[in-house]
Amino acid sequence: MSRVSEFNDEHGLAMEPEHRLLDLESETGELAKELLKASEYGTDEFEATEGFEDEFGDVYYSLLSLADECGIDPEEALESSMGKYRERFDSSDSVGSGA
Known part of the structure; x- marks a missing residue:
């Protein structure tokens, strides 16, 4: 995360x-x-292309930049979500909220 934050700061x-x-x-x-x-x-069956990988990187950069702008630690947010999904799966064999 710090690499994204530093890059954004360095380049305004x-x-x-x-x-x-x-x-x-x-x-x-x-x-x-x-x-x-x-x-x-x-x-056809999907196979990741160079273009797909490039765009995936752009999405990842944008998501990490959003987290940085919002003061969110992405690792902590992921751990929280994984815990939530584990609980849901353990109780219902599904990760969906059921809402």
């Missing part, structure tokens, strides 16, 4: 969380496009 890339979220949404759309292209729009 601070953004309001709302703008970071929009950037994340944009990058997620580009990732989806690469998946569709790589699978011939679902007609």
Whole structure:
């Protein structure tokens, strides 16, 4: 995480969380496009391409940047979510919230 924060600080890339979220949404759309292209729009088995991996990296960077702007430790957030999913699976064999 600190690499992303340091990079953003060094290059003056601070953004309001709302703008970071929009950037994340944009990058997620580009990732989806690469998946569709790589699978011939679902007609072939998906295999990660260089373009997909590149877009995945962009999504990851954007997500970590959003966490940084919001003061969230991504490792702590992941651990919390994993605990929640473990509890759900243990009680219902599903990770869905059931809501």
